[in-house]
Amino acid sequence: MKTYEVFLKKVGRDEFRHAGALEAPDSEMALMYASETHARRAEGAEMWLVERGNVLVADAAILAVNDDKPHRHNDGGRVAARRKEQRDGDER
Amino acid sequence: MSLKAAERAHLLALADDEHMVGARHTNWIGLGPFLEEDLAFCSIAQDELGHAIGLYEILLADDPDRNVADLDEFAMLRAAADYRSCWLAEVECSDWNDSLVRHWLYDRAESLRWGALTCCSDGRVAALANRALREETFHLDHAQRFMSRVASVDVTGKIAASIKRLFPIARGLWDELATGDPVGMDFASRSVGELAVEWEALITDDLKKWGVDITLPDGNVATDQAHRTIRSDGFGAFHADLQRVILLDTSAVW
Numbered sequence: 001m002k003t004y005e006v007f008l009k010k011v012g013r014d015e016f017r018h019a020g021a022l023e024a025p026d027s028e029m030a031l032m033y034a035s036e037t038h039a040r041r042a043e044g045a046e047m048w049l050v051e052r053g054n055v056l057v058a059d060a061a062i063l064a065v066n067d068d069k070p071h072r073h074n075d076g077g078r079v080a081a082r083r084k085e086q087r088d089g090d091e092r
Numbered sequence: 093m094s095l096k097a098a099e100r101a102h103l104l105a106l107a108d109d110e111h112m113v114g115a116r117h118t119n120w121i122g123l124g125p126f127l128e129e130d131l132a133f134c135s136i137a138q139d140e141l142g143h144a145i146g147l148y149e150i151l152l153a154d155d156p157d158r159n160v161a162d163l164d165e166f167a168m169l170r171a172a173a174d175y176r177s178c179w180l181a182e183v184e185c186s187d188w189n190d191s192l193v194r195h196w197l198y199d200r201a202e203s204l205r206w207g208a209l210t211c212c213s214d215g216r217v218a219a220l221a222n223r224a225l226r227e228e229t230f231h232l233d234h235a236q237r238f239m240s241r242v243a244s245v246d247v248t249g250k251i252a253a254s255i256k257r258l259f260p261i262a263r264g265l266w267d268e269l270a271t272g273d274p275v276g277m278d279f280a281s282r283s284v285g286e287l288a289v290e291w292e293a294l295i296t297d298d299l300k301k302w303g304v305d306i307t308l309p310d311g312n313v314a315t316d317q318a319h320r321t322i323r324s325d326g327f328g329a330f331h332a333d334l335q336r337v338i339l340l341d342t343s344a345v346w
Contacts, residue, residue, distance in 0.1 A: 001126070022128050029237060033128040035230070036135050
């Protein structure tokens, strides 16, 4: 048996999203089973299956380098805090 | 009543077949050979029960003595002699190989039967047939794909043994009810006799395609089934099992 990762996409502009995984003896059977295991209630209008062995897996160490880089989190929080500080100062 | 006697009999035979085979398939819930197959097979069982409900609704709506509210009673509580299911749908298949072979033989036939009703003169039947046929695409794909993978490497001979056991019983599926006038071409576009010939050719082609070298048994148990009026061995226990919950409280509204 092989393991397949299932991705579903709804109608419209949504992207494909990972829906789960399943086991099947081969690709043809995997496609058949996927419609029942992951889309039996019309959860998606399009479906991708990828055999897990074909997924490129990144080294966790490469990702860990970016754990401590808050300056890349440009969500505007620090700017907003500074402007609030200025406003409060003006009011005083 | 807009349906003729022969049309009612034709629909009742299909409805009872769907009910019995769907109920038999559900025996595998939680017991399938692997989870994905368990789910697929149970979905097929659910679909078959859905087809039965659709047909029972049409029959009850057309019956001056009953109405759609009587569906559960009609489906579950008839006397055994009043069912018109074929033996293939009724028989116990306690081995997975038997169930799989039954599924293939039955769905090969079921697709042809619904296909002949897609242009039925009764709009309700035609609509149900078109819906059922869409579901049948999956059922047939499933049966053929699974069978093609196990029948071609049947080292234990279990699949071949199941085919030999069930094929003569399956032939009885084509025993049309004796109701006088046959169903007209405006109701079912092809006669039961025509469908039976095509079914047997499709079964033979499948086996050839899968490299299964087996001589199909000549026997035909259709006469024993006496136009679907005699129940198969073991039906009593199966029927009692189907009724176990509904009989807990017959006045309950489910």
